[in-house]
Amino acid sequence: MSSALRDDGREKMKTQPFRFRGKRWRLVDTGSSADAQGGGDCQGPHIRNRTMMIPISGGTKYDLEVILHEARHACDWDACEEAVQESSEATAALLWELGWRKVI
Ligand SMILES: [Zn+2]
Secondary structure, eight states: OOTTBOTTSOBOOOOOOEEETTEEEEEEEOOOGGGTOOOOEEOOTTSTTOEEEEOTTOOSHHHHHHHHHHHHHHHOTTSOHHHHHHHHHHHHHHHHHTTOOOOO
16 A cells, blocks of 8 residues: 555645744644544654644544644643643634635
8 A cells, every 4th residue: 555545545635844833743644533533643842853643634623623732732832731622622613613614
């Protein structure tokens, strides 16, 4: 299997590294939460060649929440998990309520 394909055979979305507060993260697509892979992860700013795993190819409200959650970690690494979770849930709910959706 090619490294450019996900486990389900679909092609991974290719992205450029992204900077948060002047530090660069390599972005890795975890696929949509609808694929039951969901979730995300953000390596700390102190990690060399740090990676953020997010559902880049996803488009659900939960995918948005995961992206906001991991981005918040990158921007505010010392914030506690509860604050990160609450703010990402609330922000995703607000954006979803206002009609923000991914355009493919
Ligand atoms: Zn977290």
